[in-house]
Amino acid sequence: MYKHLPDLAPPQTALERLPEEWSAQLEAWGEPKYRGKQVFQWLHARGVLDPAAMTNLPKSLRDRLAQDLVIDAAIQVSSVHDSEDGTKKLLLTTHDGRTSEAVLIPMPSAERGDTYAAEDPSGEETASEPQTPVTQCISTQIGCAMGCVFCASGLAGLKRHMSAGEIVGQVILGRAHTAEGSRLRNVVFMGMGEPLHNYAAVARALTLLTHPEGLALSKRRVTISTSGLVPEIDRLGRDFGGEVQLAVSLHSPDDAQRSQIMPINKKHPLPELMEALRRYPLPKRRRITIEYTLIKGFNADPSDAKKLAELLRGLPVKVNLIPLNRVEGNPLEPPSWDDVDAFQATLRDGGVANFVRRRKGDDIAAACGQLALRNEPKKIRVALPQLRG
Ligand code: SF4
Incomplete structure (x- = not known):
């Protein structure tokens, strides 16, 4: 058992x-x-x-x-798009004709420790691996109900949850599309959808993906990313003993500011979320990843970095800084690289480990926040945050 x-x-x-x-x-x-x-x-x-x-x-x-028994992956690859940087996007079709995407991101040794794709959730060294490790980003819902204003997946709202078979099917297909000389090593639940909003299917998918008789992925190499659903963070910690890697999309250290871009913050404000992170039964020497999208004129000032360092003080975290990916039809912009450097330096001075995620797969719209629902009827509802200056 x-x-x-x-x-x-x-x-x-x-x-x-x-x-x-x-x-x-x-x-x-x-x-x-x-x-x-x-x-x-x-x-x-x-x-x-x-x-x-x-x-x-x-x-x-x-x-x-x-x-x-009808045994199929519940999801089929309809096309494959290769980026110049080696990133591969699989366009997927479900049994009911919905469209989804999964992204395969190689981690060449020169980039390990430097990029998001290179980030090793376990913090373990990977440089000695003979094969190029690949991180796969998968989806858990068609669309998303969370409505974060900077995210293409959230623009059209939730269409439906994906089944555990559809979630696992993405990884089975992803492994089959991994290039020669590469090996699927990490799976991140960071594609379309809020994984913890689809908890039952995600819990079964996690159990299947990490089963020793199956794909046998190490739990520390599977990352669940959440916008901050506090009861489900607790449940994940209980069900999987804290061994599954956790990433939290934070994007602001200030309640009023965060509520402007992430409606979930009104339900589970920052103090509640921080308490949940403190409770998460993280094994020793492991850290929770904090995702922070940098938006020009909104949350990318050194004063925001100072506040972020204060908020995270004492928590076992590392911050993943992500200059905003532009989304078609959304006027929000990333800050300049000089401003990114200044933010990073302030955060470092505040004692918080951080790194900047370089964009991968930009040329094929595979970067985070770009998993658009191109075949879905779109009703875009962007409530822009208040920008400074
Ligand atoms: S950032 Fe994540 S939680 Fe927010 S709308 Fe996009 S997919 Fe949903």
């Missing part, structure tokens, strides 16, 4: 079943229990979705799997 299995809702599709759930299904068909583990390994460890190719299963079982 999987050690950290949280109290999961039942699986909805074949791809969402854990080995013990496969065993129960196959035993009901008169098959030995161990076949459950074999089927799970084919699907998740090897990424083989066609029962006919599961060669260590008897022909009768392969036929029955093909006949009785």
